[in-house]
Amino acid sequence: MGSGPVGFAALTWPVRTRRTSLRPVAPEDRDAVHAYRGREDVTTYLGRGPMSPSDVDERIAENLERSRPGHPRPLLGLVIEVEGAVVGDCMVRFEPDDNGMRTAFIGYTLHPASAGRGLATEVAEALVRLCFTELGVAMVQADVFVPNVASQRVLEKVGLRRIGVTTAGSEGGGHPRMDDYLYAVTAAEWAASRSS
Numbered sequence: 001m002g003s004g005p006v007g008f009a010a011l012t013w014p015v016r017t018r019r020t021s022l023r024p025v026a027p028e029d030r031d032a033v034h035a036y037r038g039r040e041d042v043t044t045y046l047g048r049g050p051m052s053p054s055d056v057d058e059r060i061a062e063n064l065e066r067s068r069p070g071h072p073r074p075l076l077g078l079v080i081e082v083e084g085a086v087v088g089d090c091m092v093r094f095e096p097d098d099n100g101m102r103t104a105f106i107g108y109t110l111h112p113a114s115a116g117r118g119l120a121t122e123v124a125e126a127l128v129r130l131c132f133t134e135l136g137v138a139m140v141q142a143d144v145f146v147p148n149v150a151s152q153r154v155l156e157k158v159g160l161r162r163i164g165v166t167t168a169g170s171e172g173g174g175h176p177r178m179d180d181y182l183y184a185v186t187a188a189e190w191a192a193s194r195s196s
């Protein structure tokens with residue numbers, strides 16, 4: 001499991017959750033993405049500060065580049081749509097190891113107007129499922145700044161558990177370094193939680 005190329009191309013879109021629809025980000029999503037990634041309050045606990053429209057263009061181009069087959073740092077960048085409107089984005093990023101085991105990191109960001117309704121939990125659940133059922137992932141991880149309690153709650157609700165803390169570990173973009181929790185769930189733990 002996990003030793004072949006990352007199979008993004010075999011996925012079919014959109015991936016649907018109860019209320020959301022996930023699909024690969026496209027250049028036309030720039031303004032909708034900038035509407036939240038340009039905000040200070042959204043980026044407080046992200047790795048980088050507010051983005052300009054051209055930063056968003058660059059991010060989308062990088063996402064598309066990294067989703068191509070054979071990229072050494074594979075990443076799948078998706079937008080989250082509700083009733084046809086982009087309300088956030090999410091990603092799966094791969095960290096292949098020397099043994100051919102595939103670890104994936106997940107992340108998600110919502111426009112504040114769409115937060116507080118359980119949408120991030122739906123999306124995180126779908127990302128974890130995608131990793132284990134379609135992408136041959138052995139372990140799903142996420143890192144989250146210690147003060148970001150809402151995101152920690154999301155991870156716990158979808159079955160990840162806290163496995164460690166890195167002191168002031170993350171390189172923020174314009175933010176001071178903060179302590180970082182690492183969360184994880186293995187394929188076996190996830191399968192067991194679904195059968196219980």
Ligand SMILES: CC(C)(COP(=O)(O)OP(=O)(O)OC[C@H]1O[C@@H](n2cnc3c(N)ncnc32)[C@H](O)[C@@H]1OP(=O)(O)O)[C@@H](O)C(=O)NCCC(=O)NCCS
Nearest residue numbers: 045108109110115116117118119120121144149150151153
């Ligand atoms: C963090 C974020 C993804 C949460 O999205 P959301 O859709 O509001 O999340 P959900 O509604 O699915 O779940 C949030 C949970 O955190 C809880 N929560 C929210 N704020 C909280 C706080 N300050 N303290 C404790 N719990 C809190 C909610 O009650 C809910 O838990 P519950 O279902 O047990 O009640 C969203 O606010 C966001 O995009 N923030 C900016 C970007 C970001 O931080 N991304 C994550 C980077 S790791």
